[in-house]
Amino acid sequence: xxxxxxxxxxxxxxxxxxxxxxxxxxxxxxxxxxxxxxxxxxxxxxxxxxxxxxxxxxxxxxxxxxxxxxxxxxxxxxxxxxxxxxxxxxxxxxxxxxxxxxxxxxxxxxxxxxxxxxxxxxxxxxxxxxxxxxxxxxxxxxxxxxxxxxxxxxxxxxxxxxxxxxxxxxxxxxxxxxxxxxxxxxxxxxxxxxxxxxxxxxxxxxxxxxxxxxxxxxxxxxxxxxxxxxxxxxxxxxxxxxxxxxxxxxxxxxxxxxxxxxxxxxxxxxxxxxx
Numbered sequence: 001x002x003x004x005x006x007x008x009x010x011x012x013x014x015x016x017x018x019x020x021x022x023x024x025x026x027x028x029x030x031x032x033x034x035x036x037x038x039x040x041x042x043x044x045x046x047x048x049x050x051x052x053x054x055x056x057x058x059x060x061x062x063x064x065x066x067x068x069x070x071x072x073x074x075x076x077x078x079x080x081x082x083x084x085x086x087x088x089x090x091x092x093x094x095x096x097x098x099x100x101x102x103x104x105x106x107x108x109x110x111x112x113x114x115x116x117x118x119x120x121x122x123x124x125x126x127x128x129x130x131x132x133x134x135x136x137x138x139x140x141x142x143x144x145x146x147x148x149x150x151x152x153x154x155x156x157x158x159x160x161x162x163x164x165x166x167x168x169x170x171x172x173x174x175x176x177x178x179x180x181x182x183x184x185x186x187x188x189x190x191x192x193x194x195x196x197x198x199x200x201x202x203x204x205x206x207x208x209x210x211x212x213x214x215x216x217x218x219x220x221x222x223x224x225x226x227x228x229x230x231x232x233x234x235x236x237x238x239x240x241x242x243x244x245x246x247x248x249x250x251x252x253x254x255x256x257x258x259x260x261x262x263x264x265x266x267x268x269x270x271x272x273x274x275x
Contacts, residue, residue, distance in 0.1 A: 001064065002017070002019065002020070003065075004016050004018065004087040004088070005083065005087070006060070006079060006080040006084075007083070014060050014065070014068055014080070016057055016080055016084060017057065017058045017064035017065045018056065018057035018058070018084060019044070020055040020056075021044050021048045021054050022047070022052050023048075023053050024053050025052045025053065025094065026094065027055065027093070027094045027275060028057070028085070028094070028096065029054065029056040029096045030057075030096065030102075030104050031056065031057075031058070031063075031098060031101055032101055032124070033197070034188075034192045034196075034200070035185070035192075036058045036063030036188060036191070036192070037056035037058045038063065038188070039098070039261075040054075040056045042260065042261060043260070043264070043267070043268060043271065044056060046272075047268065047271060047272065047275075050272050055084075055088070059080070059200070061192060061193040061195065062193070067193040067196060070199070071199075072195075073199075073203055074106075074203055074207050075107060075111065077203070078108045078112070081095075082108060082111075091116050093117050094117075094121065094274075094275050095108075095119075095120050096123065098124055098125070098260055099124050099125060099257065100126050100200060100203070101125070102122045102125025102209075103126055103207060103209060105122070106209045106213050106216065109215040109216045110211070110212040113215075114218060117218055118218055119218055119274070120218055121221045121222075121223065122220065123224075124223070124230075124231055124237075124259060125222070125224070126204045126209075127213050127236060128212075128236070128239055128243055129209060129210055129235070129239075130204060130206075130231065130235070130236065138234045138235035139232075139235045140205070145201070145202075145205040145206075148163075148201060148205075149201060151163075152198060152201070153198075156190065156194070157186065160186055160190065161182075163189075163230075164182055164185050164186060164189070166230055166256070167185075168181075168256055168257070168262060169225075169229075169255070169262065176256070176262045177258075177261065177262065214243050214244065216247075217245070219274075220247040220248070221247070221250065222241040222244070222249045222250070223270060224236065224249070224251055224252070224255075225251070225254070225255025225259045226252070226253055226254065227253075227254050227255060231257055233251065237251070250270060
């Protein structure tokens with residue numbers, strides 16, 4: 001299985017698992033919380049047919065990557081992204097970040113100047129700031145994140161069973177995904193290391209990227225659903241597009257957070273057109 005070595009942890013390198021498909025333009029996919037790189041299978045089966053070399057990796061603590069007890073802050077996670085780009089010697093890369101994956105992108109630009117990257121796509125991203133504060137009134141209240149942490153600690157399967165329904169826009173009158181897909185998603189959530197799950201939740205909920213986001217200086221596409229109950233578009237997608245010079249914002253009407261699956265055909269075409 002393919003791995004790259006990233007930042008040290010307890011004097012041992014952390015191994016990051018990745019998969020790649022196709023040849024052509026380099027596209028690196030950064031997954032959301034609390035999933036793994038395998039969430040991108042609906043893109044990895046299509047974009048390589050369009051002349052693209054697609055690479056998806058598992059964030060530390062998730063999927064098949066190593067699972068250290070600590071190191072889930074965004075500076076470290078951005079270091080993992082840098083290690084991947086450097087070890088595979090990728091240039092003219094399009095970074096595609098879903099949800100918390102947008103954070104790695106913002107930190108990569110602010111810490112490393114966006115080296116090797118030519119385009120960015122933010123999908124349902126947490127940028128620029130998730131937490132509700134006096135200066136970020138459209139954000140999510142701290143008590144919501146506190147409740148998430150308590151739910152995971154008390155009964156993680158039950159928490160994620162309910163969480164995934166909001167994630168994919170499931171309600172009494174709307175069922176955009178099958179029960180089988182919800183079960184599959186729950187298995188992915190439960191596969192993740194609990195320390196990584198909690199650590200990353202703290203990172204994406206509390207990290208203020210408002211100084212990092214304007215450092216993104218390449219053509220950027222922002223895609224967000226206006227029915228996203230997990231990462232509200234007004235505080236994130238709309239604001240990120242405002243802060244990134246020249247960014248293009250596409251709002252998917254009625255789409256939930258997990259639009260990489262519920263709107264996969266439209267998303268794939270938008271990615272192909274942009275890249």
